[in-house]
Amino acid sequence: MAKLTSRSEDYSKWYNELVVKADLAENSGVRGCMVIKPYGYAIWEKMRDEMDKKFKETGHVNAYFPLFVPKSLFEAEEKNAEGFAKECAVVTHYRLKTDPDNPSKLIVDPDAKLEEELIVRPTSEAIIWNTYKNWIQSYRDLPILINQWANVVRWEMRTRLFLRTAEFLWQEGHTAHATKDEAVEEAEKMNKVYADFAENFMAMPVIQGLKTPSERFAGADETYCIEALMQDGKALQAGTSHFLGQNFAKAFDVKFTNKEGKIEYAWATSWGTSTRLMGALIMTHSDDFGLVLPPTLAPIQVVIVPIFKGEEQLEQISEVALDIQAKLRAKGISVKFDNDTQNKPGWKFAEYELKGVPVRIAMGPRDLENKSVEIARRDNLTKEVRSIEGLDSYIEELLKTIQKDLYTKAANFRKDNITKVDSYDEFKKVLEEKGGFIYAHWDGTAEEEEQIKEETKATIRCIPLDDDVEEGTSLISGKPSKRRVLFAKAY
Amino acid sequence: MAKLTSRSEDYSKWYNELVVKADLAENSGVRGCMVIKPYGYAIWEKMRDEMDKKFKETGHVNAYFPLFVPKSLFEAEEKNAEGFAKECAVVTHYRLKTDPDNPSKLIVDPDAKLEEELIVRPTSEAIIWNTYKNWIQSYRDLPILINQWANVVRWEMRTRLFLRTAEFLWQEGHTAHATKDEAVEEAEKMNKVYADFAENFMAMPVIQGLKTPSERFAGADETYCIEALMQDGKALQAGTSHFLGQNFAKAFDVKFTNKEGKIEYAWATSWGTSTRLMGALIMTHSDDFGLVLPPTLAPIQVVIVPIFKGEEQLEQISEVALDIQAKLRAKGISVKFDNDTQNKPGWKFAEYELKGVPVRIAMGPRDLENKSVEIARRDNLTKEVRSIEGLDSYIEELLKTIQKDLYTKAANFRKDNITKVDSYDEFKKVLEEKGGFIYAHWDGTAEEEEQIKEETKATIRCIPLDDDVEEGTSLISGKPSKRRVLFAKAY
Numbered sequence: 001m002a003k004l005t006s007r008s009e010d011y012s013k014w015y016n017e018l019v020v021k022a023d024l025a026e027n028s029g030v031r032g033c034m035v036i037k038p039y040g041y042a043i044w045e046k047m048r049d050e051m052d053k054k055f056k057e058t059g060h061v062n063a064y065f066p067l068f069v070p071k072s073l074f075e076a077e078e079k080n081a082e083g084f085a086k087e088c089a090v091v092t093h094y095r096l097k098t099d100p101d102n103p104s105k106l107i108v109d110p111d112a113k114l115e116e117e118l119i120v121r122p123t124s125e126a127i128i129w130n131t132y133k134n135w136i137q138s139y140r141d142l143p144i145l146i147n148q149w150a151n152v153v154r155w156e157m158r159t160r161l162f163l164r165t166a167e168f169l170w171q172e173g174h175t176a177h178a179t180k181d182e183a184v185e186e187a188e189k190m191n192k193v194y195a196d197f198a199e200n201f202m203a204m205p206v207i208q209g210l211k212t213p214s215e216r217f218a219g220a221d222e223t224y225c226i227e228a229l230m231q232d233g234k235a236l237q238a239g240t241s242h243f244l245g246q247n248f249a250k251a252f253d254v255k256f257t258n259k260e261g262k263i264e265y266a267w268a269t270s271w272g273t274s275t276r277l278m279g280a281l282i283m284t285h286s287d288d289f290g291l292v293l294p295p296t297l298a299p300i301q302v303v304i305v306p307i308f309k310g311e312e313q314l315e316q317i318s319e320v321a322l323d324i325q326a327k328l329r330a331k332g333i334s335v336k337f338d339n340d341t342q343n344k345p346g347w348k349f350a351e352y353e354l355k356g357v358p359v360r361i362a363m364g365p366r367d368l369e370n371k372s373v374e375i376a377r378r379d380n381l382t383k384e385v386r387s388i389e390g391l392d393s394y395i396e397e398l399l400k401t402i403q404k405d406l407y408t409k410a411a412n413f414r415k416d417n418i419t420k421v422d423s424y425d426e427f428k429k430v431l432e433e434k435g436g437f438i439y440a441h442w443d444g445t446a447e448e449e450e451q452i453k454e455e456t457k458a459t460i461r462c463i464p465l466d467d468d469v470e471e472g473t474s475l476i477s478g479k480p481s482k483r484r485v486l487f488a489k490a491y
Numbered sequence: 492m493a494k495l496t497s498r499s500e501d502y503s504k505w506y507n508e509l510v511v512k513a514d515l516a517e518n519s520g521v522r523g524c525m526v527i528k529p530y531g532y533a534i535w536e537k538m539r540d541e542m543d544k545k546f547k548e549t550g551h552v553n554a555y556f557p558l559f560v561p562k563s564l565f566e567a568e569e570k571n572a573e574g575f576a577k578e579c580a581v582v583t584h585y586r587l588k589t590d591p592d593n594p595s596k597l598i599v600d601p602d603a604k605l606e607e608e609l610i611v612r613p614t615s616e617a618i619i620w621n622t623y624k625n626w627i628q629s630y631r632d633l634p635i636l637i638n639q640w641a642n643v644v645r646w647e648m649r650t651r652l653f654l655r656t657a658e659f660l661w662q663e664g665h666t667a668h669a670t671k672d673e674a675v676e677e678a679e680k681m682n683k684v685y686a687d688f689a690e691n692f693m694a695m696p697v698i699q700g701l702k703t704p705s706e707r708f709a710g711a712d713e714t715y716c717i718e719a720l721m722q723d724g725k726a727l728q729a730g731t732s733h734f735l736g737q738n739f740a741k742a743f744d745v746k747f748t749n750k751e752g753k754i755e756y757a758w759a760t761s762w763g764t765s766t767r768l769m770g771a772l773i774m775t776h777s778d779d780f781g782l783v784l785p786p787t788l789a790p791i792q793v794v795i796v797p798i799f800k801g802e803e804q805l806e807q808i809s810e811v812a813l814d815i816q817a818k819l820r821a822k823g824i825s826v827k828f829d830n831d832t833q834n835k836p837g838w839k840f841a842e843y844e845l846k847g848v849p850v851r852i853a854m855g856p857r858d859l860e861n862k863s864v865e866i867a868r869r870d871n872l873t874k875e876v877r878s879i880e881g882l883d884s885y886i887e888e889l890l891k892t893i894q895k896d897l898y899t900k901a902a903n904f905r906k907d908n909i910t911k912v913d914s915y916d917e918f919k920k921v922l923e924e925k926g927g928f929i930y931a932h933w934d935g936t937a938e939e940e941e942q943i944k945e946e947t948k949a950t951i952r953c954i955p956l957d958d959d960v961e962e963g964t965s966l967i968s969g970k971p972s973k974r975r976v977l978f979a980k981a982y
Contacts, residue, residue: 026622026625028556028557028618028622029557029561029564029618029621029622030557030559030560030561030609030618033557033558033559034557035554035555035556035557035622036554036555037554038552038553038554038637041552041553041554041555042552042553045553061529061532061533062529062532062533062536063526063527063528063529063532064526064527064532064660065519065526066519066520066521066524066525066526066658067524067611067642067644067658068521068524068580068658069521070520070521071587071597073520074587074597075595075596075597078595081597085586085587085588085589085597086586086587086588087585087586088585088586088587089559089582089584089585089609090582090583090584090585090586090587090599091580091581091582091583091611092581092582092583092584092599093580093581093583094578094579094580094581094646095576095577095578095579095581095646096562096565096572096576096577096579096581096610097576097577098576104566104569105566106562106565106566106572106576108581108583108608117599118521118580119587120558120582120611127519127520127521130520131517131519131520131526134517140833146529150642151558151641151642153558155585155586167557167558167559169555342631
C-alpha cells in the first residue's frame with residue numbers, strides 16, 4: 001500500500017487520498033456525485049441511527065415526501081427559490097426513444113415534454129409545506145414534528161467527496177407550530193441535539209451560534225448552527241437549524257384556527273445534517289496513517305490479528321482469539337478476527353490503521369505462552385502488553401477512554417486555535433499565519449462583513465450563543481459592538 | 492369518522508380510502524408521487540429494518556450509488572435500456588433563472604443545458620456496474636455483495652398509492668460473482684430470504700417461482716419471484732431476484748482474472764423489494780373496519796383505552812394502566828396508553844381498529860373493582876375479559892397467536908383460491924367467476940402466453956419452484972407440458 005500524502009505536505013490531497021484509500025467514498029461516473037462505499041456507508045449508518053434515535057426521543061416521527069418539486073411550488077417562497085434556483089437539476093422530459101439516425105442510441109423524446117418542469121429537491125420546504133396545507137386546520141393539528149431521511153441535489157460547480165457533492169444524503173426536519181415561541185424553542189432544541197450528537201458521538205467539539213442575516217438559510221428568519229474546527233484551521237458548518245417564521249405558511253397559505261378561534265398562519269422550523277458530517281469526522285481526528293474513528297462510530301471497534309507461522313500455530317491462536325472475540329461481543333463490542341492467510345500481519349496492521357479501527361489486539365506464539373496479548377490504540381498509536389485475564393472489561397473501558405481522549409484532544413486543539421483579536425491588522429495576521437477561529441468585534445452591518453470576506457476570505461461563522469457581553473469596537477468601521485463574533489475561513 | 496366503503500362493494504375504492512384514512516400515504520402535488528405519512532412510514536421502517544437484518548446476516552453490506560445515470564451508461568445494456576426508456580424522468584438542465592417577462596416567475600435557463608442528459612435511476616444496474624468495473628480485477632475481489640436502500644423513479648402513466656407510483660422507495664441488491672453457479676445460488680438464496688420475510692413477518696404466504704422469458708426483468712437471464720394472492724383474487728408480485736448472467740459485465744466491460752489465470756466476465760445478480768409491499772400487506776389482511784397488522788410490523792402493538800367519567804376515575808385507571816404498560820414494555824412490546832380526554836372511547840375504538848393495532852385493552856371502573864380488563868383482538872374482532880394477574884405474559888403469547896392466525900387465515904384463503912384447470916374454457920370460467928391463482932398447463936411458447944393474456948388479462952405469474960412434474964397438455968395449443976404454471980390476473 002502506498003503511503004498517504006502527509007497532512008503537513010498537502011492537507012487537501014491527504015483528505016482526498018484518505019477518503020478513497022480507506023474505502024469511504026469515490027467519485028462516480030456522474031459529474032459531482034459520489035459513490036459511498038460500504039465502509040463509509042457503515043459509518044454513516046451509525047451516525048444516522050444515533051441521530052434518528054435522538055429525533056424520536058424528542059418526539060419526532062419520520063415520513064417521506066416526493067423527490068420532485070413542480071416549478072410553481074418551487075418558486076412560491078421567493079427567497080428560498082432565489083437561493084436554490086442557480087444550482088438545481090431540472091427534469092423536463094419523461095421518456096427516451098431510439099435515435100432514428102443510430103438505432104443503438106437513445107435520445108430524449110421531444111413528444112414527452114412535461115407540461116411543468118420538475119426540480120429535483122435541493123431541500124423540501126416547498127413540497128412539504130404544500131402538503132402541510134391539507135394537514136393543518138386547527139391548533140389541535142399542531143405541532144407537526146416530522147423528519148425525513150433523503151437524498152437531495154444541488155448542482156455545485158466545484159465538488160469534493162462528502163464536503164460538497166451534487167447529490168448528498170441528509171435528514172431534514174420540518175416542523176409546524178401554533179406559536180412563534182414554540183417554533184423558536186424547537187429550532188434551538190434541535191441545534192442542541194446536533195451539538196450533543198457532534199460532541200458525544202463524533203467526539204467533535206462545536207460552537208453553537210446564530211448565523212448573520214447574509215449567511216442565513218434562504219427563506220429563514222433565523223439560522224442556528226454548530227461550527228467545528230478542522231485540523232487545518234478551517235471551520236466546517238456541521239449542522240443548521242432554522243426558524244422559518246411564517247414565511248412558508250404564507251407562501252403556501254397554511255392557516256389554522258388558534259385556541260382563541262382566530263385564523264393564523266403556522267410557524268415553521270427546518271433543520272438538517274448531511275453526509276458532510278463524514279468530512280467533518282475525518283478532518284477532526286484522522287492522521288497521516290489514515291482514518292481515526294471514535295469507538296461509537298467505528299463499524300469494527302476491535303480487530304484481532306494473529307501472528308503465526310504455519311497452520312498449527314494459527315489454530316492454537318484461533319482458539320484463544322475466538323474466545324476473546326466471544327467475550328467482547330457479549331459486551332456489545334464489534335470485533336473482527338482476521339485469520340486471513342493471504343496477507344501478512346504487517347499488511348493487516350497498516351490496513352486497520354488506515355481504516356481507523358480503534359483497538360488492535362495482536363497475538364503471537366509468545367503471547368500464547370504468556371497468556372498475554374499486545375494492545376494497540378489507533379488514536380495515540382501507543383501499545384502495551386496485557387494479560388488475557390479480564391481483557392474484555394479492560395477493552396470495554398479502553399474504548400470509553402479513547403472516545404473521551406479523542407474529544408479532549410480535539411477540544412484542546414480548538415482551544416489553541418481560537419484567537420481574540422482587536423484590530424483588523426492583527427486579524428489578517430492571525431488569519432494568515434495561524435488560521436483557526438478568530439473572535440472579533442463586528443459592527444453588525446452586511447457591509448463590514450462583506451468587506452472582510454472579500455479582503456480575507458474569512459466569514460462570520462456565527463454569533464456564539466453562550467458568549468458573554470463584551471464592549472468593543474468593530475474591526476473596520478470602528479463602531480461600538482456589544483459582543484464578539486466568530487470568524488474563520490470555512491469549508 | 493365516515494365508514495370505509497366495504498370490500499364487497501368496491502375493493503379498489505376500499506383500498507384507496509383505507510390507505511388515506513389510516514394515515515398511511517396520500518397523493519402529493521407531484522403527478523404520480525406519493526407522500527408516505529408517519530404511520531405508514533413507521534410500518535415501512537419495520538419492514539426495512541427486518542429485511543436489512545436478513546441481508547446483513549447473509550453477508551451483504553449497504554452502500555450508496557448516484558441518483559442519476561448518464562444517458563450513455565443508461566443505454567449500454569441494450570435490453571435493460573429498452574425496458575426502462577419509455578418511462579424515465581430525464582434531467583436536461585441544471586439551473587433556473589428569473590423570467591424576463593415576469594420577474595416573480597422562474598424559467599429553465601437555456602444556457603444551462605447539460606452536455607449529456609441524466610436519467611433519474613429507474614433501477615441501478617447501469618450505474619453500479621459502471622462502478623464495479625473499477626473494483627473487480629481478480630477473483631479475490633469477488634464476490635461483491637452489496638445492497639442499496641434508495642428511491643427510484645419510473646414514469647408510470649396510471650398510478651396507485653404504494654402499488655404503482657412514479658417514485659417509490661426500495662432496496663436493490665447488486666452482487667458480482669466469479670462463477671455462474673455462485674450467482675445462480677445467490678439469486679435463489681435472496682428469493683428465499685424474501686419468501687421468509689413475507690411469510691414470517693408479513694404473515695403473507697407466497698409462492699416462489701421463475702418468471703417466463705416474457706415476464707423477466709429487462710436484462711436478466713432468469714427472474715425468480717415471490718407471488719402473493721390478494722383478497723380480491725388478484726396476484727401481487729412481492730419481490731424479484733434476478734440472475735443477470737454476464738449481460739451487465741459485458742455491457743460495462745467488467746472482467747477479472749480467475750483462479751486459473753484466465754480473463755473472464757463477472758456474473759451478476761440483482762434483487763429488489765419496494766414500498767409496494769405496503770400494498771400487499773394491506774390487501775392480505777385488512778377488513779372493512781380498516782387496517783389489520785401482524786404484530787411484527789405494528790408500530791403500536793397494544794393500545795390501552797381507559798373508560799371513565801371525570802378526572803378521579805381517570806387517575807385511578809391510569810395508575811393500573813401505566814403499570815400494565817410498564818410490564819408490557821419490559822417484554823419489548825410497544826404500548827400506547829391513550830389517556831386523551833378530547834375523544835370518547837367509542838371514537839378511540841374505531842380509530843385503533845382503522846389503524847390496525849393488534850390488541851386493544853379497555854379498562855373501566857368495574858374492571859378496576861374486578862382487577863380485570865377487556866381484551867379485543869383486531870384480527871378476528873373477538874373480545875374477552877381477563878384478570879390483570881399475569882396479563883403481560885398472556886399478551887405476549889396472544890401477539891404470537893395473532894401472528895400465526897393471520898398467516899393461517901391467509902394461507903387458507905389462498906388454498907381455497909388456487910384452482911387446477913385442464914381446459915381453456917374452464918380456465919376462463921374460473922378466472923371470471925372466482926379469480927385467484929389458476930394452475931394450468933402451458934406449452935412454453937410466448938405465443939400461447941400472449942394469447943391468454945390478451946383474451947383473459949391473466950398472466951403467468953410464475954413457474955413454481957417446488958412443484959412436482961406432472962404430464963399434461965397445454966390450454967390452447969394442446970401441446971404436451973411437463974408441469975403446471977401459475978396464472979392469475981395481477982396488480
